[in-house]
Amino acid sequence: MDIFGDLMMGLSIAITPINLVYLLVGAMVGMIVGVIPGFGPSAGLAILLPMTFGMDPTGAIMMLAAIYYGAMYGGTITSILINTPGESATVASTFDGFPLAKNGRAGPALVMQAVASFVGGTVGVILITILAPMFAQVSRSFGPPEYFLLAVMGMLTLIVMIGENWKLGVISALIGFALGTVGVDLETGQGRYTFGSAELIGGIYFIPIAIGLFGLGELFYAFYQGMHNSSSGGIVQYDKEERFWPSAEDWISTRMTMVRHSILGFVVGVIPGAGATIASLMAYSVERSISKNQANFGKGEMAGLVAPETANNAASSGAMIPLLTLGIPGSASTAVLLGAFILWGLRPGPLFMEQNPELAWGLIASMYLGNMVLLAISIFAIPLFVQMIKVPYRILGPSIVVICTLGTFSVHASFIETYLMFAAGIVGFFMRLYGFSAAALVLALVLGPLAEEALRQTLTISRGSFGIFIDRPASIWIIVVTIGLVGVLPLINRYGKSVKKRDKAGA
Numbered sequence: 229m230d231i232f233g234d235l236m237m238g239l240s241i242a243i244t245p246i247n248l249v250y251l252l253v254g255a256m257v258g259m260i261v262g263v264i265p266g267f268g269p270s271a272g273l274a275i276l277l278p279m280t281f282g283m284d285p286t287g288a289i290m291m292l293a294a295i296y297y298g299a300m301y302g303g304t305i306t307s308i309l310i311n312t313p314g315e316s317a318t319v320a321s322t323f324d325g326f327p328l329a330k331n332g333r334a335g336p337a338l339v340m341q342a343v344a345s346f347v348g349g350t351v352g353v354i355l356i357t358i359l360a361p362m363f364a365q366v367s368r369s370f371g372p373p374e375y376f377l378l379a380v381m382g383m384l385t386l387i388v389m390i391g392e393n394w395k396l397g398v399i400s401a402l403i404g405f406a407l408g409t410v411g412v413d414l415e416t417g418q419g420r421y422t423f424g425s426a427e428l429i430g431g432i433y434f435i436p437i438a439i440g441l442f443g444l445g446e447l448f449y450a451f452y453q454g455m456h457n458s459s460s461g462g463i464v465q466y467d468k469e470e471r472f473w474p475s476a477e478d479w480i481s482t483r484m485t486m487v488r489h490s491i492l493g494f495v496v497g498v499i500p501g502a503g504a505t506i507a508s509l510m511a512y513s514v515e516r517s518i519s520k521n522q523a524n525f526g527k528g529e530m531a532g533l534v535a536p537e538t539a540n541n542a543a544s545s546g547a548m549i550p551l552l553t554l555g556i557p558g559s560a561s562t563a564v565l566l567g568a569f570i571l572w573g574l575r576p577g578p579l580f581m582e583q584n585p586e587l588a589w590g591l592i593a594s595m596y597l598g599n600m601v602l603l604a605i606s607i608f609a610i611p612l613f614v615q616m617i618k619v620p621y622r623i624l625g626p627s628i629v630v631i632c633t634l635g636t637f638s639v640h641a642s643f644i645e646t647y648l649m650f651a652a653g654i655v656g657f658f659m660r661l662y663g664f665s666a667a668a669l670v671l672a673l674v675l676g677p678l679a680e681e682a683l684r685q686t687l688t689i690s691r692g693s694f695g696i697f698i699d700r701p702a703s704i705w706i707i708v709v710t711i712g713l714v715g716v717l718p719l720i721n722r723y724g725k726s727v728k729k730r731d732k733a734g735a
Contacts, residue, residue: 235357238589242597247287251594254291255601258298259609263306264624269299269544270560270667271446274438275628277568278635285572286587290594292568294602296561297349297544297595300504301602304341304537305610308334317504317540320512324525324532331528335610336474340530341537342606344486348538349599351490352497352545356592363553364581372685373696373703375555375577379679381710382556383671393663400665404672407432408680415684427644434567434673436636436649441666442560443632444649445656447625452657474530482534485515493539497546504540504547511539545595552576552588555678560667563674570674 241247261272272295280288303318308325321341328337370378383401410421411431422428489511496507515535516525525532550556555577557563569576574584581588636649659666690696697703 231357231361234361234585234589235593237585238591238593239596241286241586241590242290242594246284247290247590247594248597250283250287250291251294251598252601254294255298255598255605258295258300259302259602259605261295262299262302262304269296270438270564270670271442272299273561273564273568274435274441275443275632275635277435277438277564277571280568285574286590288572289565289568289587289591290598292565293548293591293595294598296565297541297598298602300349300541300544301342301345301606304345305338308337308341308533317508317543318536320508320536320540321533323512323536324527324529327526327528328530328533333528336478337530337533338610339607340474340478340482340534342603344482344534344537345541345606346599346603347486348490348493348541349545349602350596351487352494352542353592353595353599355494356545356548356595360549360553360588360592361581363549364578370554370578370702371700372682372689373700374706376679376682376686377697377703377706377710378554378556379675379682381706382550382675383668384710384714393665396663397665397668400659400668401672404669405676407437407669408673408676425644427642431677432648432673433645434564434670435571436645437652437673438564438567438670439632439636440649440652440654441656441659441670443628444653445660445666447628448653448657449660451625452661478530482531485531485534486538489515489535489538490542493542494546496539497543498549504543507543508536508540511535548595552580552591553578555580557671557674560670563667563671567674 242251257276258269258272261269261276273292276295277292280291283291300317304321304325307318307321308329325337325341328334408431410428412419412422412429419429492511492514493504493507496510497504512532512535515531516522519525519529519531521529521531544561547557547562551562551566553576555566555575557566566576574580574587632649632653633646637643637646656666658664659669686696687693697707
């Protein structure tokens with residue numbers, strides 16, 4: 229069956245009434261999660277994943293994916309209105325988004341960011357439709373050696389993107405790998421670090437760790453910063469604007485901005501470990517360097533908002549390709565999504581689209597619909613989200629704690645997992661405080677057991693010889709690509725950070 233036929237089949241699954249409801253709920257929840265300052269898609273997915281138990285896997289994956297890219301839409305609302313990024317990928321949106329709002333153009337800025345997010349996300353999904361089957365076809369020759377090397381590549385690229393704190397990233401990853409060794413050794417049948425607990429025989433589940441690190445950890449850090457002592461004041465007077473819709477000049481001046489940064493964002497998103505944050509910073513820098521209005525950047529230039537918004541949504545789409553075709557998450561959010569697939573007995577990889585065409589193509593088709601839904605929500609629910617921003621953290625915080633606790637306990641009705649969630653929350657707070665990487669820990673926790681299994685299978689095949697990694701052409705290519713990424717990504721990371729510091733200083 230050709231790509232168009234596969235997509236039509238997926239669309240017929242996505243438009244069933246129940247799946248449309250899941251999609252709408254996921255989009256709304258994602259927007260709300262994105263609006264909450266300090267949270268983001270990884271926190272929202274981790275907290276809400278337990279709520280999908282009992283659902284049909286296809287509908288559940290569609291809803292979780294909608295939360296993922298919906299949070300990318302919502303995260304910019306606070307960037308524009310109160311100069312507070314909803315999550316790291318929308319930092320670049322504050323450079324010109326907030327100045328636009330201060331200049332009385334919050335309405336046009338919010339509409340343009342919604343359209344830019346829609347264009348970037350939709351172009352990204354179109355490229356997924358075209359390229360994902362090709363990636364899957366190429367990766368069908370992969371065996372245990374290639375899967376092990378891909379897991380290593382995913383971890384290394386994330387660690388080097390941490391930049392100056394790469395040592396803390398390595399420590400974070402090692403902690404994740406250590407947690408991944410808990411349970412029964414499948415080869416020897418011996419228990420490892422279970423401390424006599426029957427509930428740890430199956431290993432440490434990633435859900436309580438992810439909920440604790442991203443949900444409670446971020447919440448505790450917000451309390452530490454004193455956000456519970458205020459009601460998020462400083463909101464722009466949206467209702468006193470002269471104009472709600474963007475001008476013709478706004479549309480004309482940014483049309484090519486959307487096109488070029490959709491492609492740039494997607495390419496960056498496909499690289500494991502790069503992600504939407506790097507894509508948005510690169511897009512802002514590129515747009516500023518080629519613009520005829522460089523002096524206006526940082527003072528309320530519409531292209532300075534449109535470029536990062538287009539790129540970060542295209543990057544979130546691009547990150548789905550290595551997840552679906554290689555089974556390798558390139559970020560904390562896609563690591564949680566990978567955990568969701570595993571939870572329902574699904575293993576993303578080269579054969580995933582062939583063995584589960586309904587789910588794979590249903591998910592891709594739902595992303596087209598999801599971007600349409602999010603565009604409508606982003607524009608017509610702007611007044612509602614402006615009011616939501618005013619909800620004080622002292623009210624929001626306790627609600628999040630309750631949701632995290634109920635969500636964790638509902639998975640296996642396990643008190644130990646609930647205790648682990650609270651412990652992870654405390655650890656997550658200190659990791660955030662001292663610069664450790666919660667994303668690296670979660671990625672290692674998810675990838676660690678997969679890498680260990682692949683390495684053992686590889687050494688069994690080769691009878692203990694590591695030469696197998698350089699005997700196979702696919703393995704050699706992965707090694708070369710990994711070395712290239714590890715060499716190039718730190719330069720990109722340093723460049724992005726310098727752009728961030730320079731533009732924030734000039735804003």
